[in-house]
Amino acid sequence: MKNWWQTALAATLLLAGVNLASAAEPIRIGSFLTVTGPASFLGDPELKTLQMYVEDINAKGGVKGRKLELIHYDTGGNAKDAVNFAKRLIKNDKVDLIVGGTTTGDSMAVIPDVEKEGIPFISLAGGVEIVEPVKKWVFKTPHTDRMAVAKIYEDLRKRGLTKVALITGDGGFDKSGHEQLLKLAPQYGMTLVADEFYGNKDSDMTAQLTKIRATEAQAIINFGFGQAPAIVTRNIKQLGITLPLYQSHGVASKSFIDLAGNAAEGVRLPAAALVIAEQLPDTDPQKPVLLAYKNKYEAKYGPVSTFGGHAYDGLMIAVGALQRAGSADKAKVRDEIEKTKGFIGTAGVFNMSPEDHMGLTLDAFKMVEVRKGAWKIID
């Protein structure tokens, strides 16, 4: 026992050594996104956003004097790959936290590993099941499909329309949205008079829409993303159907208007405020954040999309938590992410809590309509 001071000294030195090392070591942010494949239009702007802002933060001195290091893998939309990459990020790259998971499928697949290893994970996918029920280590930044559905039904109710025809695709996003459409319908007093499907690579949906035309529907809801909703929109015009058409937030980008052309006029959809940033009143606290992100992104890469915005929100929430935690200690960072309050992101104002790992409310969505080839905010 007489050598106790030697042991103490060694321990102190060791700790000091660790501290010295960690001061120089970067904070590792792991990411797995769908940069190629069918959901690439989501993952591509997400990756660009992460890279752009990590560079930006590092140029300004990093977080608490430590640089950020982004380690990224492309899953191609394959959930199995997502699992492998998440394992690699945790075991080999020893990341401090993960910001990624473009699709709901990818995100759900990695949750067991993330939970087991105890790594803070901020998902960029829409599915409500990611944070419901709440999982200790899992958070997300985009609006859920349930919110989109609620927003659409709310708007329908305001217009006094209750008989609704659904037409959805066969992708994960479509199916998850479809489930919410069915689930929330009674709550809003909606009667579903048709429920049609199509394949996301189909080139013609007139058969399904002809069936819908024969029902007594008062409005059509098409939940999907990619080119299929644009084809649906065109087919509706082609068949001479004049019912109001609602799309999901999945098509809230300029390319939808370009593809659907004239047929897009009058289409309504719930969208993040980023799409109509310029139309917000100057008093809106979100406006400067949106314009700053938009201008920065567009100066470097071209037209902005809401999807890249989710990555911005995720990264900034993580950086905020790292700053408050004062270190990259995983448990502390997790607690701080959960305490995120009043963070103004591109998707809305985030107020997380132990019961809510997303932290957005319904008013984060704006109902927009296509008028003269551009988005117009109507509520």
Next chain:
Amino acid sequence: MFEQLFQFLVTGITVGSLYALVGLGFALIYNASDVVNFAQGEFVMLGAMIAIALLDAGMPLLLAASAATLLTIVAGLLLERFAIEPAKGASVVTTIIITIGAGIFLRGVALLLWGKDFHSLPPFSGDTPIQLGGATVLPQSLWVLGITVLLVALVRAFFNRTLLGKALLACSFNRVAAQAVGINVRVMLRLAYGLSAGLGALAGILIAPITFSSYEAGIMLGLKGFSAAIIGGIGNPMGAVAGGLLLGVLESLGAGLISSGYKDAIAFLFVLMVLFFKPTGLFGHQLVERV
């Protein structure tokens, strides 16, 4: 009900004629070389994408479409010359795998050139729907139908009336014998690739205003075209046309009358049934094993 049925048929025939054109391309190359060219869908994509790019560059539509068709034919010839010909003498399966690789390569090139976005071509003559006894048809659908009929007639005349066409047909029956009577089999093979690339490109350009195009657009179309060729009896060009129309109508009726969720399943089930009960296709000639 009758109106609905009519609309389903109109839709089915429009989509079906597209499958027919792609299927025709499959049949042509199969005829000349026993090879199923899985890059056929990529020809469709290339035609559409090149036409869109040229149009964006300021070329008038007709010129852009012709140039895109020619360029795709060149791509088809290059594919034959630099991917298929060097593997001469390789087994059919090897060659098929080469065409799959070529398809992936073409998709990659398109991805680099035009990105991942969907692109659209303006309709040839407006997008005001035409009323046809309760059903509505897009003017573009009439273009698709008209040009398909024209192309099918041309291909038929080519095989039945011209010496070149007959020579190509001869290769399909017996390559050694064809060579023996002085037909240059290698030239015929190039001809087949060029022709089917051209047909694919035209199909792509015709359909782009209706369905849009992207670097991946060829995959599904290729699959459907292949199914059309199988239904009709692979190697029988007119069978492929009939198969394509049948597939299109079946899909549309399946989606409209049974369930839109099982639309593709119905179509592919039909392909399986054909293969079960008539392995040579509905219009295929009885296969005689060549020894």
